[in-house]
Every structure is written in structure tokens, then in C-alpha cells.
Amino acid sequence: MSFTAPEIAWGALSPVVIVLVAGIVGVLVEAFVPDRARRAAQLVLAFGAPVGAIVAVAALWDGVSSSGGTDVLDGSLLVDGPTLVIQGVIAVLTLLALLVVADRTATGEDAFAPTAASIPGSDYEELARRKGLTQTEVYPLLLLATGGMMILPATGDLLTLFVALEVLSLPLYLLTGMARRRRLLSQEAALKYFLLGAFASALLIFGVALVYGYSGTLRYSEIAAATGTPSALDPLLLVGAVLLLVGLLFKVGAVPFHSWTPDAYQGAPTPITGFMAACTKVAAFGALLRVYYTIFPGLQWDLDVFLWTVAIATMVVGTVVALVQTDIKRLLAYSSIAHAGFILTGVVALDEAGISAVLFYLLVYGVATVGAFGVVWLVRERTVPQASTDVAADELAEAGDEDLRTSVLGEATHLSQWAGLGRTHPALAGAFALFLLSFAGIPLTAGFIGKFAVFSAAVDGGAWPLALVGVLSSAAAAFFYVRIIVLMYFTPAPGRDDAAVEPSDEDAAPVVESRASDENAAPGEDVALAGADGSSAVATLVAAPTATTTTTVVPSEGLAAVAIAVAAVLTVVLGVFPTPVLDLISDVARFLP
Amino acid sequence: MTLTHYLVLSGILFSIGAAAVLLRRNAIIAFMGVELMLNATNLCLVTFSRMHGELTGQVLAFFVMVVAAAEVVVGLAIIVAIFRTRRSASIDDVNLLKS
Numbered sequence: 001m002s003f004t005a006p007e008i009a010w011g012a013l014s015p016v017v018i019v020l021v022a023g024i025v026g027v028l029v030e031a032f033v034p035d036r037a038r039r040a041a042q043l044v045l046a047f048g049a050p051v052g053a054i055v056a057v058a059a060l061w062d063g064v065s066s067s068g069g070t071d072v073l074d075g076s077l078l079v080d081g082p083t084l085v086i087q088g089v090i091a092v093l094t095l096l097a098l099l100v101v102a103d104r105t106a107t108g109e110d111a112f113a114p115t116a117a118s119i120p121g122s123d124y125e126e127l128a129r130r131k132g133l134t135q136t137e138v139y140p141l142l143l144l145a146t147g148g149m150m151i152l153p154a155t156g157d158l159l160t161l162f163v164a165l166e167v168l169s170l171p172l173y174l175l176t177g178m179a180r181r182r183r184l185l186s187q188e189a190a191l192k193y194f195l196l197g198a199f200a201s202a203l204l205i206f207g208v209a210l211v212y213g214y215s216g217t218l219r220y221s222e223i224a225a226a227t228g229t230p231s232a233l234d235p236l237l238l239v240g241a242v243l244l245l246v247g248l249l250f251k252v253g254a255v256p257f258h259s260w261t262p263d264a265y266q267g268a269p270t271p272i273t274g275f276m277a278a279c280t281k282v283a284a285f286g287a288l289l290r291v292y293y294t295i296f297p298g299l300q301w302d303l304d305v306f307l308w309t310v311a312i313a314t315m316v317v318g319t320v321v322a323l324v325q326t327d328i329k330r331l332l333a334y335s336s337i338a339h340a341g342f343i344l345t346g347v348v349a350l351d352e353a354g355i356s357a358v359l360f361y362l363l364v365y366g367v368a369t370v371g372a373f374g375v376v377w378l379v380r381e382r383t384v385p386q387a388s389t390d391v392a393a394d395e396l397a398e399a400g401d402e403d404l405r406t407s408v409l410g411e412a413t414h415l416s417q418w419a420g421l422g423r424t425h426p427a428l429a430g431a432f433a434l435f436l437l438s439f440a441g442i443p444l445t446a447g448f449i450g451k452f453a454v455f456s457a458a459v460d461g462g463a464w465p466l467a468l469v470g471v472l473s474s475a476a477a478a479f480f481y482v483r484i485i486v487l488m489y490f491t492p493a494p495g496r497d498d499a500a501v502e503p504s505d506e507d508a509a510p511v512v513e514s515r516a517s518d519e520n521a522a523p524g525e526d527v528a529l530a531g532a533d534g535s536s537a538v539a540t541l542v543a544a545p546t547a548t549t550t551t552t553v554v555p556s557e558g559l560a561a562v563a564i565a566v567a568a569v570l571t572v573v574l575g576v577f578p579t580p581v582l583d584l585i586s587d588v589a590r591f592l593p
Numbered sequence: 594m595t596l597t598h599y600l601v602l603s604g605i606l607f608s609i610g611a612a613a614v615l616l617r618r619n620a621i622i623a624f625m626g627v628e629l630m631l632n633a634t635n636l637c638l639v640t641f642s643r644m645h646g647e648l649t650g651q652v653l654a655f656f657v658m659v660v661a662a663a664e665v666v667v668g669l670a671i672i673v674a675i676f677r678t679r680r681s682a683s684i685d686d687v688n689l690l691k692s
Contacts, residue, residue, distance in 0.1 A: 047644045119677050158655050166660045171690055177671055187678060192673045195684075199614050202630035205657055206607055209634050209650075213600075213641035218649055246606055 012072045014056040015087045016154070020047035020147035026140030037137050046098055046139040053091040053150070057084050061588075069592040074221055075156045078290075081588025083154040083357045086286040092280050093366040094146045097275035099563035100374040101142065105408065106555040111269040111377065112138055113186075114179045120183040135178065142275065145171040149279050153286025156592075157218040158208040158244075165251065168283060169197050172276050177254050179269040181410035189267020196250070198261040204247025210240030211295075220294045221593055232469050241296055246451055248291065251284035252340045255313040265333035270411055271560075273329065274373030278366035279361060285362055289355060292347060295590050300350060307348050312469050314341030319473040323480050327413050328376055331480065332369070335439055338477055339365050346454035346571065349461030356589035357453035360582055363573055364438065364446040372435040373568025374426055374560045379421065381409040382552040408554050410590060417551045418484065420493030425553045428489045431568045436481040438571045441474050442515040446574035453582070493551065525562035599640040606633035620672045620682045627668075631661045 010017065022045045061084060064070075069080025089378040104110045112135045114128035148167030177190030212218055214237040215226035227237060268547040296303055318338030325331040331455045342523040343365070346358040384407075412418065438447035451474060452568045458467040574581060606629055613626025635654040642650025677680045 052684070090632075117674070123679075159656055162653075163656060163660065170661065170663055173667050173671065179676065184678065187671070187675050191620060191675055191684075194668050194671050195620065195627070198624070198668065199611070199626040199630075200632065200659075202610070202627050205631065206634045206637070207639040208653070209641065212638065212650055212653070216641075216645040216647070216649075218653065450606065 006074045009070060009072050012060060012070055013077065014060070015053040015084075015091065016147060016150045018052040018194075019091075019143055019150060020058055022046070022052075023147055024389035024466060026143055030137055030140065035461045036576025039134065039392060042139040044137045046097070046102070048144060049143055050091040050095040050098065050146070054088060054095075055352065056086040056559075057091065060084060065588045067454065069588065071156055071592065075221075075508040076160045076174030076326050077154045078156040078356055080591045080592040081590055082286065082289065082355060082359060085118045085585055086153040086282060086362070087150045088338075089282055089359070089431060090146065090149050091364060092274070092363075093278045093282065093370055094142075096367070096370045096567060097271065097278065097562045098139075098142070099559045099566075100271040100274055100370065103271070103377075103556050103559035103563075106557070108132065108407075109180065110134060111180055111271050113183060116174075116178045119464070123269050138175065138178065140172040142174055142272075144177070145169075145276075146279065153290060155287065155290070158211065158220075159218050159293075161292040162201070162496050164210060165201060165247070165287075168280065169201065169251075170449065172272075172280065172574065173197060175262055175272045175276075176268040178272075179267070183240075184266070185267040187267075189264045193260050193264040193268075199281070200247050200250035200257065203243050203250075204370070206246075207240045207247060210236050211244060214240060218294055220290070224298065224593070225298065238302055241303060243300055244291065245288070245303070245306070248284055248288045249310060251280060251434060252344075253281070253337050254310050254340050255317040255337065256310075257326055258314070258317070258337050258340075261337055262330045262333040265336070266413070267328060270329070270373050274370045274377075277368040280507060281336070281340065281343075281551045282362045283368055285347070285358060288517065289347055290591060291356060292352065293355070304348070307344065308463070308466060311344035311348055311544035313465055313471040314338070314344060315469055316341075316542075318515045319477045322477065324563040325480075326415050328414050328415055328484075329411075330375075331415070331484075332372060332376070335477065335481075336365075336369065337475060339439070342451060342454055342474070344398065345458040345463060345466040348463050348466060349457045351457065351461045352589065353460055353586075354454075354457040355591070356458040356582065356586035357450075359585050359589060361454050363581070364450040364571070367567045367570045367574070368435040368438040368447065371374075371564050372432060372439075374564045374567070375432040375435070376411055376413070376553055377430065378553050378556060379412050379418065379532070380552055380554045381412045381549040382418065382550045383407045383409065384550055391525065408552070409549065412549075413549045415484070415487060419487050419548075421551065422489035425491065428553055428564070429505050431564050433485045433488065434568050434571055436484055438575070440478040440481040443479075444572075444575050446571045449575060449582075450579040451502065596640050596644050598635060603633045603637040605628075606636065618684050620675070620684055623684065624668050624672065626663060627664070631657055638691065 026045050028040055029038060033041050056451075060079065064079060064081060064084055069083070071078050071080060102110065114125065114131075114133040114135070115133060118125035120127055145168055147166050148171075149168070151160065152168055153166035155164055173194040176193050177187045179186035208218070209221060214231075214233045215223045217226070240313055247258060250260075253261040265277060268276065280566060292307075318334050318341055320338075322331055322334035322338060324335060341360055343361050346354045346361060348354075349357075362577065422433075434445065436444035441447045441451040450468070455467040455470055458464065458470070500527055610626045610629030610631075610633060613629065614623045617623050617626065635657055638650040638654045638657070640650075642648060642654075672682055
């Protein structure tokens, strides 16, 4: 018995290989590079990898756009136009998200726990914090996840699809649980994300097994050929196809498979939330497009009912539930669910315009998402010491390091804390408003072009009811986006103006009350914890706002500001001059059969 | 005994696993439900492989095992971290995140 080694076209694989090799080298760096140089080494690798991937995609572009693409590894991976577009988009978004991930506050705190293995609230954790330990494992984990995301839309058989999905997910489960602040929430989010994610991938692999049972092959093109001939095993194929799509729809965050999204997005460290909200969605939609367009076009009549229901439910539920959210991260999570519904309308369209519309929408949505979560990361709670209430909230820069370290808390995620941000920090609030307008799909922002493209693709593909629901829920969604903008610009900050005029303990009261009345706020958590487990170590985990807290923007090393600025510029440029990018994408938006 | 019996058994095991994930309140048990689902899938894959008279299904079963092992590593790490914090692995206690 002899094996013939497959021909591997390394050149066509280069974007994926660069990222994965950088991830593995990052693991070695953790083992062998001394403590002091580790962060620098990891940053060089982490920023080098996506840049290298972008260069590799650009180098491959001409060949692929003229030849229509090649299959690599005997057809396991298909390097065609949509693959390259998605790999390029993921590389760009990873680069932006990395800027936010790598950013640290002026006191050198990043978004991750000093050691994720320490028990929250323990002496060991406190010691690690004081010694200034950091977890640079974040960067290799992030690169490995990115590698999985870049493989996922390029897969040519179901085995590779499953493996890529796991390579993408496993690092994300871990990253979700590594937040520096509100660690209980973070660990809980990781558990929920993991259990539901593992459940979904089990459904997916069972779907793969059934499709294999029907067709006797895992290769997309051969399955597509097998679906043409009716047989007694048709129910097997249909159930398998639905389970397969459910696995992917779960990653996309479509209703009714969305229940992990708000929890995972809220609990995860905010820079990671930005990364996974943007990049996971791009990768999963890439795979969904390929699976739906190349395997199951023969099943369109059977699957349409399912996908239409999911798309409509996703748009409606995402929008309606987002209307009543009071936590900014949860609100953005539900808004991302609604966006998944909008993108699904383009997928369901099943025509060529649909592919390029979805790809463009993914780019636009991802850029705005990374930027928005970057802003959320910078807007922090800060305790106002009772002894010196006359310190104005935004004199933070002048405060000493130790003061900063103790007074700046986690992200100010409650909506009421964002009131008046437009006056105190106009640039940041302006960027955030721009991202929200893009989410809402206001003309002259990129979001408008994206929505217009997917909805017109849906109408051309005969799915006009979906486009109608999409337009209506976009209109409803605009309400809560605009509400945040009104809050930032036209509502005075609670307590802040009064505090400057009349520094007394009374003006602290409204803030504390408004926080206590909210279930998500820290006091509620504290009570719940004390009820669940009386130990004092646990009760001190969630920093209880004994002093009044105000909202501030934490001074940082500036990387996040760069990411936000780039995202804002891209949002405007893609909104005003979308034609070159749209042409570029639609030129190559054809799947290799 | 025909091959269909194996498929029925695989379906039953898969359903038991799914029910365990959705109904049981202990994170470890729920996680074991996921493992049961994956192993049911393996049985299904091997049966189909035999039915079609080729090896692809068995190769895929190996990949599923490897992925299941990787999932155990990550999953138990998360569950142990939570257990050490709260002295409990019940999903019902994990309720800080609510809409």
C-alpha cells in the first residue's frame, strides 16, 4: 500500500499560512522569550501577520480574478474571488481589532486579567495585579482564531469546514473568559458561549454525517451533483442540510440561535467583543454563502422556507429587543443580531449580486463594529472620592498614576452613563455617532450603501418580502441608534455639572439610585453574589460603587484611538465613494463550483 | 441486524445527548451531553462509511475525536475556573447576565 503525497500550492495558501505560523510562533515566544521582551515580540508577530496576509491577498488577486480561482490540497480549500475578498476583509478587521486589543491605559492596564487562572478576588490575583503581570497569550490565541476564520470561507469539503469552525471557536471561548474587570461576568459568558457553541458544532457535525450518508462524499461539488437525482434518502439530505445550516447560523447569531450573543458580547473583554462581533460574523457568513450557493442550490425550494423564517425572525427580534436594552454592549449585541438578519436577506437572494452585496455589507459592518467597541472600551467609570468631590470628572490626566489605577473602573456600559459624552469628549462621541449612523443606514455613511446593496439583491432575487421587513426594521432600529446620539449630545451628564457648581454629597444620590435600580449594574450583582455565596472574597469581586462614579474617557497609549479614527474614516469613505470597492468585489464575486 | 439499527441507535444517543445539554443544570453533565452527541455522530459516520464501502466517514470520525478532545481541554478549563470561583458548577447559579 503506498500513499501519494498531495500537491500543495503553497502560494495560494499563503494568507492562511502566514497567520497560522505567526500564531504558532507566538506560542513558542510564550515559552522561550524572557518576560520583559515578550509583549514586544508578540506585538510584532500579531501586527505582522495580518499585514502579511493583506499583502498575500493582494499578490494573489490578479491571478484569481483572471483565472476564477484554483483548488488547493486536492479540493479541500478553494481559493477563488469570494475567498480572497473575505480573507482580505478579515485581515483588515483583525488589524483594526488588534489595535484595540493591544492598547493599554496610561497606567499600563490592558483589557485582560493579569492571570486568567487566578481566582477572582483572591490574594494571588491582587499580587499578580500589583506585580504588573500580563497575559500575552492573548495574541497567539487571537491569531489562531483568525487563521480558523480565514480557512472557514475557503473550505471545499465538509471535514475542513468542521475543523475550521472549531479552530475559530476554541480560542474565542477562552478569550471571552479573560476580562480584567467584572471577571465573574466574563467567566460566565465564556461558559455560556462554550456550552452553546459546542452544542451547535455537534449539530453541525451530525448534519455533516447525514449529508455524507446521503451522498457518500464530503466534497461540495460532488454533493451538489448528488442532490440533482431524487432518491429514497431525500429526508436524510434535507435534515442534514438544515442541521448544517443551523451550525453556521449559530455562529452568525441568527434568531433562534442567538441566545449566546448578548451574554458573550457583554461579558467578554470589550476589545475581544469587537473582534469576535466583526470577524466571526464575516467568516461564518462567508461559509454560509459558499455552502448555500455551491452545495444546496438544488434544495432551494425546500430550504427557502427555513431561511426566510430565520431571516425575518432575526431582523424583527434583533430590532425589537434592542429597543429596550439599557446596557451599551448588550444593545450593540442585539443590533449585531439585527444586522445578521439584514445580511441573511442578501444570502437568501441566491444571485450573483447577492454575493458581492453580502461581502460589501460584511466589510462595512465589521469596520463600524470594531470602531464602536473601541469607543466602548475607552469610556470608563471612575470613582469620585468622597473626600474630594471638588475634583472635576475630567481632570483625570492630571491625577497621579496610583490615583488613576484605583479610581478608574471598568467600562461605563450603562446607557445613562453616556449622557453628556458629546460635550465632554466631542471627538470620541462624534466617532461613535458616526458608527451608529452607519449601523442605522443613514445616507453618506457606508451602512447605507451596504443595506441598499443587500436589499436590492434580495428584490432582484425575488425575495421582496424580506427586503420589506428589512427596510421596516431598519427604520425601527434607527430609533434606538438616534436615541444614543441624543443621549450623548443633548442630555446633560448626571451629577457632573452640579458637582462642579455645588460639591456636596447630595448630588451623588441620583447617580447611585439610577444604578441601583438597574439589574445589570454592579450593586445588583453584589447582592446576587452575597446571596449565592457568602464568602467575602467573592463579594468583593465586583467593585461595589461605594463612592459615586462618574463617566470618563480613560487616557490610553493611543492605539485604540488610531483604530477608531481609521474605522471612522473608512466608514465615511466607503459611504461617499463606494464604487471602486464595490466594483473590485463584484469583479471577482463568483464561487468556484 | 442491518445497518439501519446502528443509525437508529445513533439517532437515539444523539437525542439523549441533546436533551442532556438542554435540560441538565450541571455544567459538567451538560458538557457530557455534548460529548455524547459527538460520539453518536461518530457511530453514524462509521455506519455510513460501511454502507458506502469507503473510508471517508471513518477518517472524519477520527477528526471528530480529536476535536472532541480539544473541546474537553477548553471546556473543562472554563468550568474549573468557574467552579473555583463559585464552588458550584450549576448553570442556574450562573445568572449574572440577564436581559
